[in-house]
Amino acid sequence: MVVADGLSKLFADRKRSAVLALDEVSFEARPGEVFGILGVNGAGKTTLLRVLGTLLAPSAGSATVAGYDIRTQPQHVRQHIGYLTGSTALYGRLTAREVLYYFGALYGMSGGALRRRIDELVQTLQMQDFIDGRCDRLSTGQKQRVGIARSIIHQPPVMFLDEPTAGLDVVTSRTIMQFIEDSRQRGHTILFSTHIMSEAERLCDRIAVIHRGRIVTIGTLDELRARTGERALELVFLNLIGEKEREGS
């Protein structure tokens, strides 16, 4: 479960005036739900996930992740989230198995339990052929599978996926989509940020449209269609942010 209540984030910028990256964002994402955060580049999607993941401190508002407060219990929050971005970068001079050991240890796992969990992930994500190969020799698809394994090694109840398919080919993207669907079936709460409409359409149970740091609207796909009178999500999205632009002007 993720509950955000009036989250704001203000960045001090020397060149420009202060930038309000998040403006009183509130929502609730439930277990077993893929909660989509849909917005253009620079809308505030990444900042929102970074604030919820305690990588950045909020300027105002509050939030709980898996029942832990992001301000007062940041370490507990990070212990209960899996964080996956579109970057497939890993530690090039380590093997895939060593990467998984490293992150498992950072999440407090050790010994036989960690070994068994890695073996299980190797089976599930079909990494047998390259698990002991150095990461700098893996293909992009193989790296992304290691990245997924790294993010769920500690079996987190909440997943933060920040444009996880950005820059990936169709085959690798399918692996990610499958992974998201499997996580939903296991009852995880999934926050999925994207600007790709087809992915949001296929995966998200509810969608929050974010624009210039503000949540424009939240609802299921059908609710958003009904609200705008459009059928295709792309048109729904353009309609919603266009409305916001008009309000702003």
Added chain:
Amino acid sequence: MNRTVIVFWKELREVLRDRRVLFSTVISPLLITPLLLWGIGVAVQQRQESAQKQVLPIAVVAPAGGRELISAMERESFVVRRVEGRPQAEALLRNRQVKAAVLLDEQFDQKVRNEGTAQMVVLFDPLNDTSRDAVTRLKALTDALNAQWLQQRLARRFMGAEFVQPIAVRTQALQTENPVGNLILSIFLPYVIVLSAFFGAVSPAFDLVAGEKERGTIETLLATPASRRQIVWGKFLTVAVVCLIAAIFAMLGMLVAFALPTSSRVFMEQASRFSISAQAVGTLLITLLPLAVFYSATLIIISTFARNQKEAQTYLIPLSSLVVLPAVASMFVRTESAIWLSVVPVLNSAIIIKQVLTGIVDIQFVLFSLLVSCAIAAITLQIATRLFERETILLSS
């Protein structure tokens, strides 16, 4: 296991697999430094030998005899070309047809015969090595002739050599725990150690923070339960260990180089006789600890501040002079240095190493230097930690 230790072991494993680090910290000091010094030693030796044996043409202006002197010159591998006067001798020297020109007194033979002092002027080209060699050999030759002719003059008066030498001075070096070769080590080793420790740590320091930002792996690391303090301390410890490894291998490399007889001739004959006690090694390591902390924390600060490794390299250029200058200064300062030098970072550590190698340890200087180094190390580490804990580390990636 503590998360700082987890980060440390992972980083150390990764760094030790980095060929650049292995080359700069282990292979270069252990192989390239001794080979380089050996090569220089061989070249110097050959140069000295050829300077002794080489047949050198010289011009001689001898208006009145000087036959005995000229014969001695010819016996010492000089090819003598007699010329009429100074202008001709100078012209030959300028055209490099001769390596030196000797101008003898107009009454040379007469003055020598009458037990007076005959004048001999040697013209040479100060920019020409062979010309300077010719001067050295001519001086040695005239010194030998002077001694021989003086002895003959004294003998004619039934006097011994004691007559012209009321005091005979002999110097005798005290037998100390540290052999004379340690003096040469004390000049070069502090310089090599303090520089190698710094430059050995540059590559891992920049790779571990700026490199991680550049590659995009830092976000997922910061999303783990490890606190930023734990992460930066794990990285800092790795850099400090590499820094110490670099210093130790630089020291070993220099010792190997000095143990090779050919290399030691570059400096002096006694250089091959040196020794370092276990106690001295212990003191060196204690001295290196705060220095390694200071270096590592400073490099982590740069690496954290920079957006990528290239930018970090740019910041490194002005900073390097703050390390290189004290390192170079350490070659010239006296072992028994003024106490105020103990507050100069890097230089104070180099002076302690110098003192340890020569056995002239000033306890007050050592303790004050270590105190200052520890304080500076603690401050830089605190700054590095604070900087890493700021949000900008993520935003600048």
